Amino acid sequence: MSPLPLTCSCHPPALGRRRLLALAGGAGGAVLMSRVRPATAAGAAKALLLSCIDYRLLDSVDSYMKQHGLEHAYDHTILAGAALGVLLDQKPDWAHTFWDHVDIAKQLHGIQEVIVIDHRDCGAFKVFLGPDSIKDPATETATHQRILRTFAAQLKARHPDLAAELYLMALDGSVLPIAA
Ligand SMILES: [Zn+2]
Structure with missing residues (x-):
């Protein structure tokens, strides 16, 4: 080398x-x-946020975190598709990168939870799961529920000490909580 x-x-x-x-x-x-x-101060970051790369949601994601009292109190990892990005067989490096960042966020800042904000009309879902996976709002919600819950199960298996908060954000910034 x-x-x-x-x-x-x-x-x-x-x-x-x-x-x-x-x-x-x-x-x-x-x-x-x-x-x-x-x-x-070290240990003060409450959460690690995982969100999508989509430029349309960046301001809304930031606003949502501020509204929930987490301004300057969270670490942030971004992957196309958010939770989906961690689960893709086609992109194993993305999962490795994400889980490494969970480890270092715990080590550096003592995070207590992982917050995932998926979003509607996500291009990554169209690319990797096909357009039918989000073809209408009900199907889209069900697909994100399945993906987010699969993610939460992996998080629990790897880090039983970390809580999971799961959300599906619409393009207007409104948020649907998804039960793990
Ligand atoms: Zn997206």
Whole structure:
């Protein structure tokens, strides 16, 4: 295996290793640190949120978390399809990445629960399960219930100490809780 390049064509050479070391160790490091919002104390993040990549829902997801008192109190992992992204046989790397992030969120911030926000009209469901999986609202709700509950069962098996909160969000931002 070849060593990692210190610089590459996609980054300006000013951010080479020597420059990064100077920033980390010198006065520049203090400048960098001062730009970072003060971190919440370790152990203070209540939850890990899993949501979809869909740009249409990002603001609504953020608003929902704020409304529930979790502003700056949750870690966030994003996968296309949210819960579905963890269950795809076609994308085993996505599951590995997600479960690794649960581990590190527990280690770093002592999360107590995983919150999953699936959403309606999700393109990932169309791509991976077929358009018929969400062809009408009732079918769509049933499909998400099945996926979210399968996810919750896996979470319980891997992390019995973590609670699961499951939701299905509509494009207007309204949310349907799904019982695990
Ligand atoms: Zn989606």
